[in-house]
Amino acid sequence: MAFDLRFTKGHGTGNDFVLFSDPEGDVQLTPTQIAAVCDRHFGVGGDGLIRAVRSDRLVDGAAAIAEDPDAAWFMDYWNADGSPSEMCGNGIRVFTRYLIDQGLVALADGEWIPIGTRAGVRRVRELGSGNFEADLGVWRLDGGEPLVRAKNLHAARPGLGIDVGNPHVVVALADDDELDGLDLAYVPILEPEPQAGANVEFVVPAEPLVEAGRGRIRMRVHERGSGETLSCGTGAVASALAVRYWAGEGAPDEWVVQVPGGVVGVRMRTEPDGEHVLLSGPAELVFDGVLSLA
Numbered sequence: 001m002a003f004d005l006r007f008t009k010g011h012g013t014g015n016d017f018v019l020f021s022d023p024e025g026d027v028q029l030t031p032t033q034i035a036a037v038c039d040r041h042f043g044v045g046g047d048g049l050i051r052a053v054r055s056d057r058l059v060d061g062a063a064a065i066a067e068d069p070d071a072a073w074f075m076d077y078w079n080a081d082g083s084p085s086e087m088c089g090n091g092i093r094v095f096t097r098y099l100i101d102q103g104l105v106a107l108a109d110g111e112w113i114p115i116g117t118r119a120g121v122r123r124v125r126e127l128g129s130g131n132f133e134a135d136l137g138v139w140r141l142d143g144g145e146p147l148v149r150a151k152n153l154h155a156a157r158p159g160l161g162i163d164v165g166n167p168h169v170v171v172a173l174a175d176d177d178e179l180d181g182l183d184l185a186y187v188p189i190l191e192p193e194p195q196a197g198a199n200v201e202f203v204v205p206a207e208p209l210v211e212a213g214r215g216r217i218r219m220r221v222h223e224r225g226s227g228e229t230l231s232c233g234t235g236a237v238a239s240a241l242a243v244r245y246w247a248g249e250g251a252p253d254e255w256v257v258q259v260p261g262g263v264v265g266v267r268m269r270t271e272p273d274g275e276h277v278l279l280s281g282p283a284e285l286v287f288d289g290v291l292s293l294a
């Protein structure tokens with residue numbers, strides 16, 4: 001039976017999403033329907049699809065409420081190929097702006113809102129001028145150092161596995177030419193291949209590498225389930241963490257990450273439960289529409 005899906009198109013530094021609101025959890029899209037919505041030729045087009053649903057309507061949401069009873073809203077995130085992901089750093093900023101825009105939440109100045117995700121509860125606040133900051137929680141080295149091959153990269157390079165709620169492998173390249181020459185229409189090959197797959201980021205230092213106490217890098221990404229995207233928030237934080245790890249003691253705790261779709265900020269902060277990593281950047285809502293879905 002066909003039904004109408006009311007959606008909003010949004011993006012964070014060009015990482016674009018189709019968002020819709022389903023407070024009671026009545027709309028269960030299949031992976032095929034999600035891929036059709038995200039298709040850039042036959043659908044709306046997007047790197048991912050985000051459903052805004054009340055946490056108490058979902059099994060994963062119950063875990064979020066147990067972690068923080070105020071996590072009333074759950075970001076139900078799906079990649080463009082219809083596979084689920086635990087987290088999305090650009091998505092959670094756009095999601096928060098969407099909740100505000102829809103009148104589903106109101107935030108006081110500087111107030112942090114807890115959002116349920118499959119990776120656990122994450123907190124977001126508005127910075128003003130359409131910018132938001134998300135606390136992506138405690139990060140960890142995970143996934144080892146797989147060898148990474150990519151189209152136009154002459155030899156395999158070692159990557160560094162980092163988990164920021166979802167899995168990443170970060171690879172350092174020699175210079176801009178190597179970064180710009182990559183053909184990320186082809187999926188990078190990881191050896192060994194992580195069981196759950198990984199988002200793969202390629203990074204080079206920006207010029208200058210450190211300015212006003214902040215590290216600066218350039219990044220391109222191949223996202224698990226979506227292909228090359230113009231930006232990846234969790235990928236940007238994984239990249240900054242990897243470069244700081246490689247640089248060793250004395251490296252900055254604040255980073256500027258240049259991605260093809262713009263610039264995001266990353267900072268690390270020690271909390272009682274470990275070191276958190278925070279992501280800041282724009283969140284834009286572009287247009288609303290209605291899609292008839294089979």
Ligand SMILES: N[C@@H](CCC[C@H](N)C(=O)O)C(=O)O
Pocket residue numbers: 015047048079084085086087088089090091166167199223224225226229231232233234235
């Ligand atoms: N674009 C996102 C990450 C989206 C999920 C990712 N493709 C995955 O499968 O983990 C971001 O901004 O973090």
